[in-house]
Amino acid sequence: MNPSDTLPLFQRGVGRVKLALKTTLKRPPRPSSICLGEQMPWRDGLLCQQGHLLGGTRTLGQLGYTHSPHAKVAVDTITGVAVVHRLFTPEGVAVLQDICARLEEGAGDSDWIISRRTRGVTALSSFINDMMSSRAFLLAVSRIAGVPLVPxxxxxxxxxxxxxxxxPVEQQQQLGMWHTDGTNYVLNIVLSGSSDYSGGEFLYHNGTLDTFDALDHRTFESAQLDEPGDALFIYGSRLFHGVRPVLSGRRMSLVLSFHCPYFADDSNRFWHVASDDGIAATVPRWLGLRWALQRSAARQFSRLGIEPITFEELHQTGA
Ligand SMILES: O=C(O)CCC(=O)C(=O)O
Ligand SMILES: [Fe+2]
Structure with a gap:
């Protein structure tokens, strides 16, 4: 088998600009019309009280990076990739499944390997919004990442x-799967169980961006995400990854991005966001992002209404 037949590479560089133009010309979906009528509010008890389990953790240093994205934070402090089991209770997973299934109504079609997707779901679901702003949830994700995080x-x-x-097979071959994310700290929560679909494995390149070769599958690893609610945490802008085509059934996932508020640096690129949301919609949002990144960490936490998460706290146990 020639791996290039099954593992095409997603657009980068000029390809992203072309994709941004294409997205701009396409009619955007109208997810704001969805009325979820959520029954259950978020509560921290929906996080697994025994604590989550991590598997296959590799720091940025272990992936081969020598330069840290943040001054004074060692590459071996920051997680590059980790499988997360039992972050949520079964009830928490069931509520997320229900909400995300209902959000499909407003999903836009995507001609990428993902068939459909709904962006900006914190504006549509107060449950997901409150979960992302919950200090307990942010602390759990910060501990996985190795740095304090905010949404x-x-x-x-x-x-x-x-x-x-x-x-269809012909379409799969033209489509990109391998990509890096625009954002740095990314939690990919798979909400379908492995018996709900076939194919759809989450692969990543066990190395740096420089050493990625889409034709050399020896460096590829498949993340063990079997139970609904299992997640893959990644440093998305520095890890080539992708989901293989789904062959049967449906695979549904919730992808959440975070930012370390103690540093103003951010890897996202205008064309990366514009390729997802179109150019016109991205301009004001981009200006807002530049502004938000300048806020102090204290301000970013106070806007969420929570006490700051500190570096020291990440290493304390029993909290
Ligand atoms: O759906 C997933 O599990 C991850 C897909 C992905 O890499 C992305 O949306 O950037
Ligand atoms: Fe991704």
Missing amino acids: YPMVNARSQVNYFYPK
């Missing part, structure tokens, strides 16, 4: 629900 400041790039369905 990513740009709403559309902050959260997304992906729906994958089988596609």
Whole structure:
């Protein structure tokens, strides 16, 4: 088998600009018309009280990076990739499944490997919005990441629900799967169980961006995401990753992005966001992002209504 037949590479550089133009010309979906009528509010008890389990953790240093994205934070402090089990209770997973399934109504079609997706879901679901602003949830994700985190400041790039369905073989071959994310700290929560679909494995390149070769599958790893609610945490802008085409059933996932408020640096690029949301919609949001990144960490936490999460706190146990 020639891996290039099954593992095409997603657009970068000029390809992103072309994609941004295409997205701009397409009629945007209208997710704001969805009325979820959520029955249950978020509560911290929906996080697994025994604490989550991590598997296959690799720091940015272990992936081969020598330069840290943040001054004074070592590459071996920041997680590059980790499988997260039991972050939520079964009830928490069931509520997320229900909300994300209902958000499909307003999903836009995507001609990427993801069949459909709904962006900016924190504006549509108060449950997901409150979960992302919960100090307990942010502390759990910060501990996984190795740095304190807040929700990513740009709403559309902050959260997304992906729906994958089988596609005709001819289409799969033209479509990109391998990509890096625009955002840095990304939690990919798979809400379908492994018996709900076939194909759809989450692959990542176990190395740096420079050493990625789409044809060399020896460096690829498949994340063990079997139970609904299992998640893959990644440093998305520095890890090539992708979901293989789904062959049967449906795979649904909730992808959440975070930002470390102690540093103003951010890897996102205008064309990356514009390729997802179109150019016109991205301009004001982009200006808002530049503004938000300048806020102090104290201000970012106080806007969420929570006490700051500190570096020291990440290493304390029993909290
Ligand atoms: O749906 C997933 O599990 C992850 C897809 C992905 O990498 C993305 O949306 O950027
Ligand atoms: Fe991604």
